[in-house]
Amino acid sequence: xxxxxxxxxxxxxxxxxxxxxxxxxxxxxxxxxxxxxxxxxxxxxxxxxxxxxxxxxxxxxxxxxxxxxxxxxxxxxxxxxxxxxxxxxxxxxxxxxxxxxxxxxxxxxxxxxxxxxxxxxxxxxxxxxxxxxxxxxxxxxxxxxxxxxxxxxxxxxxxxxxxxxxxxxxxxxxxxxxxxxxxxxxxxxxxxxxxxxxxxxxxxxxxxxxxxxxxxxxxxxxxxxxxxxx
Numbered sequence: 001x002x003x004x005x006x007x008x009x010x011x012x013x014x015x016x017x018x019x020x021x022x023x024x025x026x027x028x029x030x031x032x033x034x035x036x037x038x039x040x041x042x043x044x045x046x047x048x049x050x051x052x053x054x055x056x057x058x059x060x061x062x063x064x065x066x067x068x069x070x071x072x073x074x075x076x077x078x079x080x081x082x083x084x085x086x087x088x089x090x091x092x093x094x095x096x097x098x099x100x101x102x103x104x105x106x107x108x109x110x111x112x113x114x115x116x117x118x119x120x121x122x123x124x125x126x127x128x129x130x131x132x133x134x135x136x137x138x139x140x141x142x143x144x145x146x147x148x149x150x151x152x153x154x155x156x157x158x159x160x161x162x163x164x165x166x167x168x169x170x171x172x173x174x175x176x177x178x179x180x181x182x183x184x185x186x187x188x189x190x191x192x193x194x195x196x197x198x199x200x201x202x203x204x205x206x207x208x209x210x211x212x213x214x215x216x217x218x219x220x221x222x223x224x225x226x227x228x229x230x
Contacts, residue, residue: 007111011120012127017107024100088141092149101144106130106137165195165213165223172197172211177204181222184211197225 009015085091088098110133119126170186176199184197199205200214203226211225 007115011114011122012124013110013119013130013133014114016127016130017103017110020103021107024103027096028100084138088138089145089149093145093152097148098141098145102137102141105140105144106133109133109136165216168213169228170195170211170213172205172207172209175204175206178202184225186213196222198222200224200226203227 007014008018088102090098110130113129113133114126117129119129165186165188168186168188170184172182172184173194174182174184176182176197179198179202181196181198182205183194185192185194187193195213197211197213198217205211205225205227210228212228213223213225215224216222217224
């Protein structure tokens with residue numbers, strides 16, 4: 001038993017993955033006893049593209065039409081992260097099921113790898129063996145969750161419930177003006193949420209200003225805001 005516990009936490013890759021696996025196990029224990037559910041934990045994960053709040057992004061083409069105060073975004077690159085999420089069926093299968101599957105596969109992979117390759121002498125550097133395991137884990141998670149995606153499609157699972165941010169008030173975390181995309185924090189259901197925002201008509205909005213969401217750019221995860229003057 002002692003040897004088994006030692007293996008679970010040594011070397012470092014096993015320790016990291018065992019701790020993560022324990023957290024996942026505790027979550028599912030609470031789910032089984034009815035304490036929490038899929039929607040009761042705020043994972044604070046922003047699936048929108050991570051855009052530098054102080055740099056004007058050249059990849060975003062925005063046409064401002066003064067006649068009707070409308071801002072159109074032609075193209076926003078999704079990025080590798082969002083493609084990975086789509087690849088492992090996020091949105092088709094509940095996120096915690098996907099995360100649990102990924103962590104479990106990574107944990108098993110770490111135990112098997114460290115059993116055949118003795119990396120104890122590498123110390124903290126042994127954690128780098130998790131990098132190739134992450135790639136393998138993503139591929140195996142895709143394979144494991146694809147049948148689940150078909151099942152959830154059959155039961156008409158529509159993904160996580162979308163939040164309506166229209167009219168929400170928040171604080172700017174950067175300066176925006178013209179075509180620059182910035183960041184603002186909004187309090188939604190007592191949870192702070194950071195969103196990518198752009199100014200209506202390109203009017204300057206400064207860090208710390210209170211803003212109100214007026215519109216969401218379709219499929220871009222960018223929200224149009226105006227400065228709250230009251």
